[in-house]
Amino acid sequence: MRVISLLVVLLSWSWMLLVQQSGLAADVLSKLDTREVLIGQPFEVKYSISNQLVKFSPYWDYSSFDDRVDLVVIESNEEEVEGAFLLRMNLVLFDTGSIVIPQIKVISNLINELDTFYSRELEVAVFAPDDFVAELLPIRDILGEPVGKSRNWYWITVVLILLTLALLILFFFHKRKNRLAMEQRIKEVNPNEEALSALHTLGEEGLIEKGEINHYHSELNYIFRRWIERRFEIDALGMTGQELSVHLRSIGVEDEKIRDWTDMLRTIDGIKYARGKPSGDFHENVFVEVKEMVERELERDRQSKEKE
Known part of the structure; x- marks a missing residue:
């Protein structure tokens, strides 16, 4: 058996060698x-x-x-x-x-x-042939070709974003323009006339009769400080009475005016924190004094213009 197996292997190798060498x-x-x-x-x-x-x-x-x-x-x-x-x-x-x-x-x-x-x-x-010319599609035709839904949604989204940004920019500039116009109109209004108009409105509201004493004097305090602020272009609304007195003196306001105005502010502020309730005449007198202070300055301004 071993001899037969050996012969089979030798024959297989010989056959493979013959096939490979045959080319x-x-x-x-x-x-x-x-x-x-x-x-x-x-x-x-x-x-x-x-x-x-x-x-x-x-x-x-x-x-x-x-x-x-x-x-x-x-x-x-x-x-x-x-x-x-x-x-x-x-x-x-x-x-x-x-x-x-x-x-x-x-x-x-x-x-x-x-x-x-x-x-x-x-x-x-x-x-390439001698007469060969590469065919290029016109740009206009390419741009004019219909696009798929996904492409349409892409451009719709871009357009909506741009429109939203444009509207926001327009709204911002419109609001800023209105604010500047309002500030300009306020500047054009005489501080004395503005204060007298605000005092007239406060008197018509009837806050004293309604028992809203603190609200009444808070409004009166604001009108008076706002008048000083606009008249001298200072931050009177953000100052204490002492700070306001020092600042008015530094810009050359007469001591008598400073004393009268700061005393009036202390009186108005004191009423809000007073334990007792002053009489109705007291509130009326404070209102009249503030109004007269404004009217005196208005009259002085008129006289100064006439002299000029």
Whole structure:
């Protein structure tokens, strides 16, 4: 048995060596019908593999062509002619220059369980026709083409965002313009006339009769401080009585006026925190004194203008 097994192994090795050395099955021959083609012009490539000693069924694998965007397989045919296996392929190239056609594989069970043989790469020179002109689509036509729903929604969103921003900007400038216009109108109103108008409105509200004493004197305090602030362009509303006195003195206001005005502010503030309730005449007298202070300054301003 050992002798028989040894003979079988020796015969197998001898057979494999004979097949490999024959060179008939290890080569995939390739042939071009032309070496120069025009771009887009079909041409034929022929591949063949043969073996006269052993019968086998090859599998042609040209999947490497699928990765090429410039190479298109129009048609492929497989056939067997007298022990040779042929693959005919009609190809088209869509690029110019020296183009390399990739290898193809032939898979068979000729020698081992699965054997693979490769063709060589082929090189083709591709030219453009003399009258070839690349066709370009007009930009206007491209822009005029309808777009899909997703593209439409994209542009709609962009337009809505831009419109929203534009409206916000317009609203901001409109509001700012109104504020500036109001500030300008306030500046144009004489501080004395503004204070007298506010005092008239306060008197018409009847807060004393309603028992809203603190509210009444808070409004009176605001009107009086606002009048000083606008008249001398200082922050009278944000100052204490002492700070206001020092500031008025620093800008040259007469001491008598400073004393009268700060005393009046202390009187108005004191009423809000007083435990007892002053009589109605007291509130009326404070109101009249504030009004007379404003009217005296108004009259002095008129006299100064007349002298000018």
